Amino acid sequence: MPALHLIDAVKRRLHRDIVADPVLHARVLNLYLCGEAYPHAVDDYFPIEHVDCPDLASTMRAHMQDEDKHIALYAKAIEKLGCEVIDLDDSAIFNVVIRSHTPSPWRVEPGMDADARNDRIANFLAHAHFLEKRVAHSLEMHLDACAHSPSPYPGKAVSAVLSDENRHVAYTIDAVHDLVPRQRANDILAEHARAERRANLDFSSRTLLRLLREEADHWPAGRRPFFGAVAWAMRRMIAGA
Numbered sequence: 154m155p156a157l158h159l160i161d162a163v164k165r166r167l168h169r170d171i172v173a174d175p176v177l178h179a180r181v182l183n184l185y186l187c188g189e190a191y192p193h194a195v196d197d198y199f200p201i202e203h204v205d206c207p208d209l210a211s212t213m214r215a216h217m218q219d220e221d222k223h224i225a226l227y228a229k230a231i232e233k234l235g236c237e238v239i240d241l242d243d244s245a246i247f248n249v250v251i252r253s254h255t256p257s258p259w260r261v262e263p264g265m266d267a268d269a270r271n272d273r274i275a276n277f278l279a280h281a282h283f284l285e286k287r288v289a290h291s292l293e294m295h296l297d298a299c300a301h302s303p304s305p306y307p308g309k310a311v312s313a314v315l316s317d318e319n320r321h322v323a324y325t326i327d328a329v330h331d332l333v334p335r336q337r338a339n340d341i342l343a344e345h346a347r348a349e350r351r352a353n354l355d356f357s358s359r360t361l362l363r364l365l366r367e368e369a370d371h372w373p374a375g376r377r378p379f380f381g382a383v384a385w386a387m388r389r390m391i392a393g394a
């Protein structure tokens with residue numbers, strides 16, 4: 154079995170252990186929530202004012218509103234688990250970790266012509282595409298695990314979020330192809346795919362190690378050494394990803 158498929162199998166087991174404990178479950182929902190809130194922390198997400206195509210601009214506007222709705226859904230799910238939303242530092246925000254692995258900027262600078270603007274917008278949408286795709290994949294595993302959760306609300310919330318995320322995955326890649334010539338679109342997508350691949354290993358391993366350390370009493374007996382070893386194996390895979 155290739156290493157990444159093995160990691161997926163381990164992650165499915167991990168999500169089952171997480172939803173079995175309300176504190177761990179809330180911590181993980183909090184991670185998803187912080188990603189949803191990230192666009193409000195920066196000024197270069199959703200550069201709608203620079204988008205010439207009215208249809209794309211309105212789809213991006215709806216996308217932003219979806220993410221705000223997701224913040225509320227996660228916050229309510231955390232509350233239903235008897236926990237509170239907590240602020241997390243940048244290293245716990247997947248968007249930030251992806252950015253740290255992404256060489257190209259997407260900020261639209263003043264005075265850029267239409268081609269340069271579209272190139273930057275395509276870079277933002279490629280970043281969003283691979284981010285959304287990974288989040289959707291993670292939510293699928295999480296939703297599966299939620300069937301075994303003692304609380305029904307988080308599963309309902311995650312299911313609603315997942316259907317929006319799948320829509321975001323689809324339109325963002327189409328828009329990249331509409332905004333720039335084919336070869337340029339492929340190059341942009343390849344760069345952001347690689348950044349996200351590395352960030353996924355970086356973020357997952359770091360986050361797992363942190364949860365194993367900070368919530369040591371909440372894991373099933375004997376599971377921490379195994380998940381710890383998996384996290385360190387993921388860290389060794391980053392350079393080759």
Ligand SMILES: [Fe+2]
Pocket residue numbers: 189219220223314318
């Ligand atoms: Fe979302």
Ligand SMILES: [Fe+2]
Pocket residue numbers: 220285317318321
């Ligand atoms: Fe999304």
